[in-house]
Amino acid sequence: MSERAPADLTPDQIRAELTDWVNRHWDPVMSLRDWRELLLDSGWAVPSWPERWHGRGLPAWTDEVVGSELLRLGAVGVPVGSGTWLAAPTILAHGPDELRERLLRPTLTGEQTWCQLFSEPGAGSDLAGLSTSAVLDGDTWVINGQKVWNTSAHHADLGMLLARTDSNVPKHQGITYFVLPMKQPGVQVRQLRQMNFHASFNEVFLTEARVPKDNVIGVVGQGWTAALTTLAYERRFAALRRPGYSSAPGRALDEARAEADDHFATYSWYPQRAGRPDLVIEHARAAGVADDPVIRQAIARLLTMHRVSIWTAERARAARALGARPGAEGSIGKLAASNIARESAKVHAMIAGAKGMLTGPDSALGGVIAEVLMSVPGQSIAGGTDEIQKNILAEKVLGLPGEVRVDKDIPFSQIKHRG
Numbered sequence: 254m255s256e257r258a259p260a261d262l263t264p265d266q267i268r269a270e271l272t273d274w275v276n277r278h279w280d281p282v283m284s285l286r287d288w289r290e291l292l293l294d295s296g297w298a299v300p301s302w303p304e305r306w307h308g309r310g311l312p313a314w315t316d317e318v319v320g321s322e323l324l325r326l327g328a329v330g331v332p333v334g335s336g337t338w339l340a341a342p343t344i345l346a347h348g349p350d351e352l353r354e355r356l357l358r359p360t361l362t363g364e365q366t367w368c369q370l371f372s373e374p375g376a377g378s379d380l381a382g383l384s385t386s387a388v389l390d391g392d393t394w395v396i397n398g399q400k401v402w403n404t405s406a407h408h409a410d411l412g413m414l415l416a417r418t419d420s421n422v423p424k425h426q427g428i429t430y431f432v433l434p435m436k437q438p439g440v441q442v443r444q445l446r447q448m449n450f451h452a453s454f455n456e457v458f459l460t461e462a463r464v465p466k467d468n469v470i471g472v473v474g475q476g477w478t479a480a481l482t483t484l485a486y487e488r489r490f491a492a493l494r495r496p497g498y499s500s501a502p503g504r505a506l507d508e509a510r511a512e513a514d515d516h517f518a519t520y521s522w523y524p525q526r527a528g529r530p531d532l533v534i535e536h537a538r539a540a541g542v543a544d545d546p547v548i549r550q551a552i553a554r555l556l557t558m559h560r561v562s563i564w565t566a567e568r569a570r571a572a573r574a575l576g577a578r579p580g581a582e583g584s585i586g587k588l589a590a591s592n593i594a595r596e597s598a599k600v601h602a603m604i605a606g607a608k609g610m611l612t613g614p615d616s617a618l619g620g621v622i623a624e625v626l627m628s629v630p631g632q633s634i635a636g637g638t639d640e641i642q643k644n645i646l647a648e649k650v651l652g653l654p655g656e657v658r659v660d661k662d663i664p665f666s667q668i669k670h671r672g
């Protein structure tokens with residue numbers, strides 16, 4: 254089969270061509286970096302991307318088919334994390350070419366890791382109300398302000414930073430999307446301790462931090478458009494799963510497993526945040542209440558919700574495979590995930606009773622239930638709260654009148670509550 258595959262290939266044809274290529278090139282003795290460079294050169298790293306930018310110009314569904322097949326063949330794909338899932342597709346969509354040239358490759362090899370610097374103490378749901386400022390000084394943007402809830406900022410190389418470059422225009426229009434080098438004196442990162450005992454988030458203080466003039470994603474003053482792309486991808490990847498790497502020996506695999514260990518250490522509580530509906534039957538059996546009709550009904554209701562949301566996600570995936578960009582279905586999925594997480598926490602609490610509050614090895618499912626109860630609230634906040642998803646669905650899907658937004662059309666500097 255030719256190196257340039259036609260766009261109407263079936264999944265089996267894609268798998269066959271990939272297998273042939275992997276058999277000829279995969280060598281677990283090579284470094285992970287060298288392997289990923291090869292993968293990028295071949296276009297198999299991100300097959301749906303344009304050929305000019307490391308892809309093969311294939312349909313969107315091929316990314317998932319190729320990702321799973323690489324694992325099945327015992328090889329490794331692109332790195333997990335916000336670089337691959339958020340920064341790279343945003344840069345691909347909005348450019349400019351110079352940034353695509355400079356940043357896509359090191360992001361997709363895992364050489365550069367990222368964090369998202371969007372939220373601020375005074376700007377979460379109302380993200381466009383952010384007040385971190387960026388002022389151009391010669392060839393450098395000078396940044397001042399504070400970000401918060403920034404996952405993985407304590408070990409990221411680069412930050413996806415939203416900052417205000419013009420206060421004299423309405424709030425959505427004066428924002429610019431920067432690539433912030435994290436390792437510099439003007440960036441101070443402080444970890445936050447959560448009620449579930451983990452520390453995944455940070456506060457990031459920006460004091461005269463420096464960004465090279467050309468580190469702008471998209472266009473100066475039009476960062477909001479690019480930010481919406483990142484947020485749409487974020488909803489799509491709300492459920493993170495660790496790749497099932499082969500346990501075979503080899504340098505590339507060792508490095509990929511270490512990379513995933515490092516990445517998922519931050520996210521170890523995310524399965525609990527999703528409520529662990531997969532554990533309810535095991536939990537009911539272990540607690541001796543699997544015959545209780547009330548518990549059985551609660552479990553059945555929960556698992557029905559879970560199954561329906563899987564079908565909705567599959568329908569959305571099929572739409573994307575036909576070329577649709579992530580859209581309102583991301584909000585539906587995100588909202589469903591919150592409802593399932595809450596319902597699941599409720600069912601686990603019914604099963605465990607007061608024992609669900611205990612932690613440690615002797616407690617319900619080794620402390621997992623307590624962690625579920627303390628982590629589930631985060632599900633309905635991260636990546637846009639439930640209320641914000643409902644607003645999006647009400648306006649974009651149901652066509653209901655928009656929310657009253659009194660500060661939308663006046664210059665940001667004239668909005669009263671700031672300061």
Ligand SMILES: Cc1cc2nc3c(=O)[nH]c(=O)nc-3n(C[C@H](O)[C@H](O)[C@H](O)COP(=O)(O)OP(=O)(O)OC[C@H]3O[C@@H](n4cnc5c(N)ncnc54)[C@H](O)[C@@H]3O)c2cc1C
Nearest residue numbers: 369370371372377378402403404631634635636637638640
């Ligand atoms: C697990 C997790 C990971 C996160 N990771 C990151 C990250 O990596 N980077 C980053 O920048 N941020 C991150 N965040 C922050 C997250 O994006 C914000 O917490 C979120 O957008 C909500 O903002 P807020 O906390 O300021 O709440 P607020 O916006 O102050 O909201 C408070 C309450 O008011 C409601 N509300 C607000 N506006 C409206 C409205 N218009 N209509 C109806 N109700 C409304 C909200 O729904 C909520 O219940 C993360 C958060 C969590 C929980």
